Amino acid sequence: MVPCYNEEAGLREFYRQTSQVIAQITNYDFQFLFVNDGSRDHTLAIMRELREQDPRVSYVNLSRNFGKEIAMIAGMDYLPGDAAIIMDADLQDPPELIPEMISWWEKGYQDVSAKRRSRAGETFFKKWSSHAFYTILQKMSEVPMQRDVGDFRLLDRQCLNALRMLRECQRYTKGLFSWIGFEKKEILFDRQPRAAGKTKWNYWKLMNLAIEGITSFTIAPLRAASFVGCILSFSALAYMLYIVIRTLLYGGDVPGYPSLITFILFIGGVQLLFLGIIGEYLGRVFNESKFRPLYLVQDVNGKREIVQTMGKRDEIDQ
Numbered sequence: 001m002v003p004c005y006n007e008e009a010g011l012r013e014f015y016r017q018t019s020q021v022i023a024q025i026t027n028y029d030f031q032f033l034f035v036n037d038g039s040r041d042h043t044l045a046i047m048r049e050l051r052e053q054d055p056r057v058s059y060v061n062l063s064r065n066f067g068k069e070i071a072m073i074a075g076m077d078y079l080p081g082d083a084a085i086i087m088d089a090d091l092q093d094p095p096e097l098i099p100e101m102i103s104w105w106e107k108g109y110q111d112v113s114a115k116r117r118s119r120a121g122e123t124f125f126k127k128w129s130s131h132a133f134y135t136i137l138q139k140m141s142e143v144p145m146q147r148d149v150g151d152f153r154l155l156d157r158q159c160l161n162a163l164r165m166l167r168e169c170q171r172y173t174k175g176l177f178s179w180i181g182f183e184k185k186e187i188l189f190d191r192q193p194r195a196a197g198k199t200k201w202n203y204w205k206l207m208n209l210a211i212e213g214i215t216s217f218t219i220a221p222l223r224a225a226s227f228v229g230c231i232l233s234f235s236a237l238a239y240m241l242y243i244v245i246r247t248l249l250y251g252g253d254v255p256g257y258p259s260l261i262t263f264i265l266f267i268g269g270v271q272l273l274f275l276g277i278i279g280e281y282l283g284r285v286f287n288e289s290k291f292r293p294l295y296l297v298q299d300v301n302g303k304r305e306i307v308q309t310m311g312k313r314d315e316i317d318q
């Protein structure tokens with residue numbers, strides 16, 4: 001299953017290389033499922049063209065760009081079969097790994113994920129920030145989070161069905177993979193720089209993803225707010241007593257403006273910060289409480305989806 005957003009530059013090549021790899025594996029039937037995530041280029045036309053050449057190709061065409069996380073759950077809803085491999089369209093996930101993934105699956109592993117050995121072509125700052133993020137997330141949440149593991153993985157039917165039950169609309173899929181559990185196996189690979197086209201991630205989006213990851217998996221920041229609030233209140237109380245007693249004993253003194261203003265600014269800053277954190281969580285509640293379908297489908301293999309389900313395809317729900 002391949003989520004695609006503006007991938008006209010590399011999609012044909014992806015199909016070519018991947019079908020070469022799976023041609024070597026004769027004991028399974030393979031199908032391609034492309035999810036067109038509202039691409040504004042010729043991605044959809046290429047998908048149609050591939051389907052004409054090869055009946056194993058299917059595509060789900062979403063009504064607009066919903067983002068990769070949603071495109072993936074849409075794909076999962078439409079996946080047939082006993083197991084599926086999620087891949088990026090830019091050949092950063094090498095198809096050569098497929099036979100190894102399948103061999104682990106045959107040994108009974110249900111979620112075989114590919115772990116990056118190196119992060120070729122990434123800046124020092126990106127590596128450092130990613131490391132820091134993983135460490136913080138791990139400290140704060142109860143489920144063990146997989147490090148340096150992306151969405152490139154093989155999932156068996158049980159995992160897929162489990163993931164399809166998680167219908168939150170602000171999705172942090174990497175965390176969801178960890179959350180479902182099941183028999184996990186990590187294999188190592190070298191992630192290549194993008195083959196064609198350009199990445200849709202920038203630091204702003206990555207930072208949002210990081211906030212997404214933390215707020216969807218733990219309420220530790222809210223806890224922290226309560227703790228800091230307690231500590232500040234107690235210190236303030238102690239300081240107040242000290243001031244009152246000192247004033248009673250020695251009389252009041254007017255100076256003290258610098259300390260006063262620092263305290264006010266500090267407390268104000270902390271209050272705003274925690275108000276922001278509360279706002280993050282409130283925003284999530286707001287978004288989830290609308291109960292909208294996760295995505296809308298324009299057509300599947302060229303056939304219009306007139307009736308939208310709640311984002312679930314019921315035939316494969318058994």
Ligand code: UDP
Pocket residue numbers: 002003004005006007037065066067068071087088089090092198199200201
């Ligand atoms: N993608 C998507 N919807 C989006 C953005 C990206 O379906 O809104 C797809 C994209 O086509 C690619 C995969 O998600 O197949 C990963 O995207 P990208 O290569 O830009 O991310 P990176 O590899 O840099 O993490």
Ligand code: MG
Pocket residue numbers: 088090092194199
């Ligand atoms: Mg990529």
